[in-house]
Amino acid sequence: MIISHDVSGTGPAVVLLHSSVCDRRMWDPQWQALLDAGHRVIRCDFRGFGDTPLADAPYGVAADVLALLDHLDIETTALIGASYGGRIALTVAALRPTAVTALALLGAAKSGHEPSDTLLAFDAQEEELLTAGDIEGAVELNVRTWLGPEADEATRELVRRMQRHNFEVQLTAQVGPRKEEVDLTRITAPTLALSGAHDLPDFRQIAASLPTLLPNARHRELPWAGHLPNLERPAEVTALLTDFLRESLAGR
Template identity: 45%
Template sequence: MTPLLLLHAGVADSRMWRQQAEALSATHQVITPDLRGYGEAPLVPKYSDAGDVLALLEELGLDQVAAVGASYGGYVLQQAASLQPDRFTRLVLLCAPTDNVEPDEVLRALWAEENAFLEAGDVEAATQLTVDRWLGPEASPEAQELLRTMQRRAFELQLPAGDVDNEEYPVVPENLTMPVRVITGAHDFQFFADSATYLMDRLPNAERKDLPWAGHLPTLERPSEALQLIL
């Protein structure tokens, strides 16, 4: 079966893929790791998310994979593929940021609001803020509860860890010569649309899909439709 790597968003963990992974497992070897500080992966003082992904593929003996990255997972995927482009046959980037694009003021204000809640010790308010602001209007109550569970778990792992050193690698879009699908949501923050525009100007072999119904996490908002976009 074709290996398929799914990297989760920075407000979620590998459980965000559970509906897609179940459907894909009939035809693919589905790999859904937790990045450090999420799900079942505790933080360590020094690490590299992109380096961890490449080490995982090496450990599994996978010379080539197709890969999907949501949000921060898409950024990690860009780093890994820039380092080892021959290892990736296709990429799908779902509402992903990239290098050399500045966050918009609305997103900066959201981060400031979250930090204020966390500094006040109100983890529940910070968690609810994630649910309210990162999901689009079509998200079901079940999707909202799943995101709440995943974000709460991330805070449980990350807040006690303090400062950590996550080594990042440059994203070089021109190195990503494999087919790339760039997906954005109309209800998402402008930063992610700007990142998509930046990538589309530089990726050698890319297509863009703009989803009028989607927020930042389309795989949670319309799981079946998002599955078809991945396929």
């Protein structure tokens, strides 16, 4: 199965990988700007998110992304990933390093990270709400946790809709993704790791550690941001992303 996706434009490809709180709609603020910057832009929904149905057998999320690239005849691409999508972007770049020209990561997760007490407490609270059947409570917990103070009410409502749909679909899941173990030191792409000062410590720590792990990575912390900065200050983050992609192309 090819996961649901949008594709438009011509020029160097860029693939947008969403957070597990969201779906591909989280990239609405960046879509047109990336097209205007001269990119072929692709965004997708992972299985159980947005328009992509659940799987009936174990699967690899990064493998799904690679299958989509092959389906679209994309030999090289930049990847922009948020949170869980950042983890998948790192995995794709390690599995097929010659295919990835640049990595932009927003509050990225990372395989093998040991969760902090703060993140464990969030997970426990979310699980308690879902076990009690309180989907709305779990939705509000996620909105409070993952959006920083700059997010307006329209943005909060969008995240509510996306997260509510994700819960409603995924609570019926019989199988989940398989682990995709990779060696991140295989990544060669220039990497921009963004973190938010209002985010949980885990994601700030991961972003700050990437320049010590990857050969061509830099970290920037946004003092105003939470976990989803592209939704919190869209214009500012879009400019950071388009500037980084332009710089990466110029350096090839």
